[in-house]
Each structure stands twice: as structure tokens, then as C-alpha cells.
Amino acid sequence: MAYNVAIEAEAVSFRYPAGTLALERLDLRIMEGEKVGIIGPNGAGKSTLLTLLNGLRLPEGHLEIFGKAVSDKKNIKEIRRLAGLVFQNPDDQLFMTEVFDDVAFGPRNQGLEESEVEQRVNEALQILNSRELYNSSTIHISFGQKKLIAIAGVLAMKPELIALDEPSGNLDAFHRRKLIDWMNISRQTIVVTSHDLDFLWDTCTRIILLNKGMVVADGQPDTILKNKTLLLQNQLELPLRFQV
Amino acid sequence: MNLNRETIFRLNKFDPRAQFFAGVLTAVSVLYLQPLEKADRLYYLLLLIVLWSLARAQLIFIFKDILRVYPMLLFITFHLPFQKLGGFEIFGQVGPFTLYREGLWQFLAVHFKAFFLLNISFALSRSLSYKQIIALLNNWRTPHWAIAIYFYLQRMLQVFNLEAIRVKLALRARNLRLRRAASRHAAGNFLLMYLLRVWERSGRSSEAMVSRGFTGRFPIVYKLNWCFADTIFFLCTVLLTAGFWLWRIM
Ligand SMILES: Nc1ncnc2c1ncn2[C@@H]1O[C@H](COP(=O)(O)OP(=O)(O)OP(=O)(O)O)[C@@H](O)[C@H]1O
Ligand SMILES: [Mg+2]
Numbered sequence: 001m002a003y004n005v006a007i008e009a010e011a012v013s014f015r016y017p018a019g020t021l022a023l024e025r026l027d028l029r030i031m032e033g034e035k036v037g038i039i040g041p042n043g044a045g046k047s048t049l050l051t052l053l054n055g056l057r058l059p060e061g062h063l064e065i066f067g068k069a070v071s072d073k074k075n076i077k078e079i080r081r082l083a084g085l086v087f088q089n090p091d092d093q094l095f096m097t098e099v100f101d102d103v104a105f106g107p108r109n110q111g112l113e114e115s116e117v118e119q120r121v122n123e124a125l126q127i128l129n130s131r132e133l134y135n136s137s138t139i140h141i142s143f144g145q146k147k148l149i150a151i152a153g154v155l156a157m158k159p160e161l162i163a164l165d166e167p168s169g170n171l172d173a174f175h176r177r178k179l180i181d182w183m184n185i186s187r188q189t190i191v192v193t194s195h196d197l198d199f200l201w202d203t204c205t206r207i208i209l210l211n212k213g214m215v216v217a218d219g220q221p222d223t224i225l226k227n228k229t230l231l232l233q234n235q236l237e238l239p240l241r242f243q244v
Numbered sequence: 245m246n247l248n249r250e251t252i253f254r255l256n257k258f259d260p261r262a263q264f265f266a267g268v269l270t271a272v273s274v275l276y277l278q279p280l281e282k283a284d285r286l287y288y289l290l291l292l293i294v295l296w297s298l299a300r301a302q303l304i305f306i307f308k309d310i311l312r313v314y315p316m317l318l319f320i321t322f323h324l325p326f327q328k329l330g331g332f333e334i335f336g337q338v339g340p341f342t343l344y345r346e347g348l349w350q351f352l353a354v355h356f357k358a359f360f361l362l363n364i365s366f367a368l369s370r371s372l373s374y375k376q377i378i379a380l381l382n383n384w385r386t387p388h389w390a391i392a393i394y395f396y397l398q399r400m401l402q403v404f405n406l407e408a409i410r411v412k413l414a415l416r417a418r419n420l421r422l423r424r425a426a427s428r429h430a431a432g433n434f435l436l437m438y439l440l441r442v443w444e445r446s447g448r449s450s451e452a453m454v455s456r457g458f459t460g461r462f463p464i465v466y467k468l469n470w471c472f473a474d475t476i477f478f479l480c481t482v483l484l485t486a487g488f489w490l491w492r493i494m
Pocket of ligand 2: 046047048165
């Protein structure tokens with residue numbers, strides 16, 4: 001595998017207009033094909049970090065996605081094609097009233113033929129085993145189902161980098177397993193935040209621990225997810241499978 | 245004549261152009277092809293505007309039954325008692341009910357056609373989905389920014405409705421009674437939160453669109469396709485409205 005850099009962050013800070021400093025001088029390098037889990041307590045800045053990856057918010061400092069600086073306006077369109085973002089709250093993400101239209105929104109924006117769009121939608125829903133939602137309304141489905149549709153909407157765009165914010169939350173065991181299976185066979189770069197550390201153990205090749213907007217630890221799942229004191233210090237707990 | 249949801253669902257199957265022109269025809273027929281006084285015409289124009297906006301805003305949880313005939317009847321005749329006022333000596337005294345009833349029958353005899361067409365016009369404006377409207381706008385070469393603004397506004401209205409349902413549930417779950425002062429205070433807070441949430445959520449909708457590659461050009465989600473049924477439907481509306489018109493001349 002060619003190891004190109006997917007995400008390169010140097011002294012990246014982000015402050016919300018309301019005044020909260022959500023990320024503070026972050027240095028990160030994530031290679032292509034890596035599956036990175038981001039953990040940390042509530043309010044650590046995980047979701048904020050993901051929104052930066054898609055160019056949705058502009059940070060201070062230097063941030064490059066596949067060698068393209070987000071600060072350069074000319075790159076934004078390309079970055080949004082390369083990086084897909086699944087929001088933490090699917091109610092924010094779904095804006096079309098029908099499932100098909102919502103999942104098809106991204107591919108249609110890419111200017112694909114309608115037949116190919118349909119195929120993409122089918123594939124994406126198939127991955128998550130949610131074909132039965134094909135004709136549903138995005139309003140009259142359950143929260144977990146909305147979550148699945150939100151993920152499918154980004155998968156259908158086939159981005160090189162996928163940022164998933166708390167994807168396994170509210171999913172039942174079956175769909176959670178489907179997601180794990182897909183993540184394990186996918187070749188894309190994936191950055192995923194979660195409080196479900198077992199999920200990250202099953203899917204990630206690297207774990208980054210954030211707290212108060214700073215990187216506290218960065219390394220193999222083996223060294224971080226089994227480190228009880230480190231996790232406890234950061235208001236986390238060992239994955240269930242290691243709690244004997 | 246019960247223009248309920250299924251009717252609207254069926255109307256929605258027709259080509260948006262057919263629906264749109266049928267809506268315009270019925271509106272024209274209400275406003276111009278009726279033997280109306282000037283004041284009545286203004287009244288009907290206002291009614292049409294109110295009905296259309298209600299239809300577009302899809303405030304169904306408030307006006308669930310407005311499509312049915314009887315509420316509509318009340319809706320367009322509520323001014324009758326006040327009209328009768330002129331005949332009374334003491335200003336502000338509303339006429340007795342029998343007078344209202346009499347007035348109602350007279351009103352219906354004269355305004356039946358307008359009333360019928362108003363119903364149809366309302367159903368037609370309700371049946372056009374936002375996707376069909378976007379297809380129409382596209383067809384008429386509306387600039388892309390205007391379509392984007394239209395979509396954003398309709399999404400905001402939708403969020404208004406969705407959040408209202410949520411707030412209603414939250415109020416009920418906390419057992420708020422507007423009779424109690426503390427409850428009124430809490431309800432006031434809820435209202436403020438509600439407006440803030442609508443604002444936040446529609447803002448995040450636009451973030452979601454942008455993050456999925458939206459650059460101002462709304463992708464085509466509905467294909468216009470005029471078929472034989474649409475022609476028939478359109479001719480029927482023409483015949484109907486023209487028929488009322490001929491009836492008036494004769
Ligand atoms: N829209 C906003 N405006 C202002 N401040 C915000 C906003 N969203 C988040 N914050 C603040 O930024 C910090 C980081 O928030 P973020 O949402 O990134 O946390 P998180 O790690 O995703 O938490 P969680 O695990 O609860 O999802 C928090 O202190 C939060 O209060
Ligand atoms: Mg978060």
C-alpha cells in the first residue's frame with residue numbers, strides 16, 4: 001500500500017464564535033487507509049475536529065486533507081468531494097423528506113447519471129442492510145434508522161476519507177455488526193469518534209485520546225484501550241470485554 | 245365533495261405543470277368569473293392568500309381538518325354576523341343566531357361556486373410537493389440561488405413543524421398547565437428555546453447540505469413528465485371553471 005498522508009494538522013486550533021476554545025494547538029498526521037478512533041470525554045472537541053476535516057469550519061493553524069490546504073478557498077470543493085462527514089445527530093443531517101432523495105443528494109451533487117445514482121443508493125443501503133427503508137420518509141422513522149440513513153448518505157458519495165461521529169450510538173446489535181464488518185473490509189481512510197470503545201476495538205488500527213481540545217494519547221488500540229488508569233483519568237472506562 | 249388527504253395524494257400524481265395551471269385557473273375563476281362585489285373580491289383574494297400559505301406551510305397539526313367542507317364553511321363565513329351589524333342600532337351588538345343562519349343560506353346560494361373553487365384551489369396548492377415546485381422552477385429557468393433560497397425556506401418551515409411537535413410533547417411530559425403562573429413562565433422559556441432551536445437546526449441543515457457537496461445548484465430530484473392523464477386532468481379543470489363561467493352568463 002502506498003502510504004500517502006491523508007490528514008496533516010499542525011498547531012490547529014478552533015474557537016467557536018461563542019468563545020469556547022474547542023481545539024488547542026493540535027498536531028496530527030493520519031495516513032491513507034488508517035482507521036482512527038477518536039475518544040475522549042463529553043465536550044473534548046471530537047465532533048469539532050471532525051467538522052474541520054470536511055472544510056465545514058475553518059481552523060487556525062495549518063490543516064491539509066490529502067495534501068490540500070483547507071485554508072485555500074479553491075480547494076474546498078475538492079476537499080468536500082474527498083472527505084465525507086456523518087454528523088453526530090442525524091436530525092441535523094437529513095434534510096430531504098424521502099430516504100431515497102436524501103441518500104442520493106451527495107451523488108447527484110457529484111453530477112452522476114440518475115441510473116448510477118440509483119445504484120449508489122442501493123449499494124449504500126445494502127451495506128447497512130437497510131434496503132427496506134428505501135421508500136420511507138426521513139421524518140417518520142426511528143432515531144437509529146435515521147442514523148443508518150445518514151451514514152448511507154455519505155457512503156453513497158464514495159469519499160476517500162470518511163469521518164463518522166458516534167456512528168454506533170443507537171444502532172441495534174445487528175446493524176452495529178454490519179457497520180463493523182463494512183469498516184473492516186473498507187479500504188478508505190476512516191476517522192471515527194465513539195464512546196463505544198468495544199466498537200473501536202473491533203474496527204480501529206489507531207486510537208487518539210482527546211481531552212479539553214488537546215491530544216492526551218495517541219497510539220495502538222492495544223496500548224490505549226487496555227490502559228485502565230489513562231482511561232479513568234479521562235472520564236472513560238475500559239472496553240466491556242476487558243472488564244473482568 | 246370531501247377534499248381530504250387521499251384527494252391530495254391523487255392530485256399529486258399529476259404533472260406539476262397541470263396542477264399549477266389548474267390552481268391558477270380556479271383562482272382566476274374565484275376572483276374574476278364570479279358575480280362578486282368589489283369588497284367580496286378583496287375578501288376572497290385575502291382568503292386565497294391565507295389558504296395558499298397554510299397549504300404551503302403544511303401546518304397540518306393545527307388545521308388538520310381544514311380540507312373538509314364544514315370547517316372551510318365556517319372559515320369563509322365567519323364575517324357574516326359582523327356584516328349584519330350595520331342593520332343594528334347599537335354598535336357592537338352581534339345579530340341573533342337565526343339571522344346568521346339566514347345569512348349563511350343566502351351567502352351559500354350566492355357564493356357556492358366560489359366556495360367550491362376555493363376548496364379545489366386549496367387542495368391544488370397543497371398537493372404540489374416541494375420537489376415538484378423545484379422541478380417547475382427549474383423548468384422556468386429560475387436562477388439557482390432563488391431555488392436554493394426556496395428550498396431553504398421550505399426546510400425552515402418543516403423544522404418549525406417538527407420542532408413544534410417536539411415542544412408539544414415536552415410540555416406535556418412536564419405536565420405544564422398554562423393556568424399556573426410558574427407553568428406560564430416555563431412555557432415562555434420553551435417558546436424562546438423553540439425559536440432558537442428552529443434557527444439552529446435550519447442552520448445545521450445548510451451545513452449538512454454544504455458538507456455533501458452542495459455549491460448553490462440544487463440537484464434535480466424530480467423529472468417533469470407530461471402524459472395523457474395530465475391533459476385530461478387539465479381539460480377537466482378548464483371545463484369546470486369555464487362551465488361555472490357560462491352558468492353565470494346564462
Ligand atoms: N455550536 C457551538 N457553539 C459553541 N460552543 C460549542 C458548540 N458546539 C460545541 N461547543 C463547545 O466546544 C467544545 C467541544 O465540543 P464537541 O461537540 O466537539 O465535543 P465532543 O467531544 O464531540 O463531545 P460529545 O462526546 O459530547 O459528543 C465543548 O466545550 C462545547 O461546549
Ligand atoms: Mg460529539
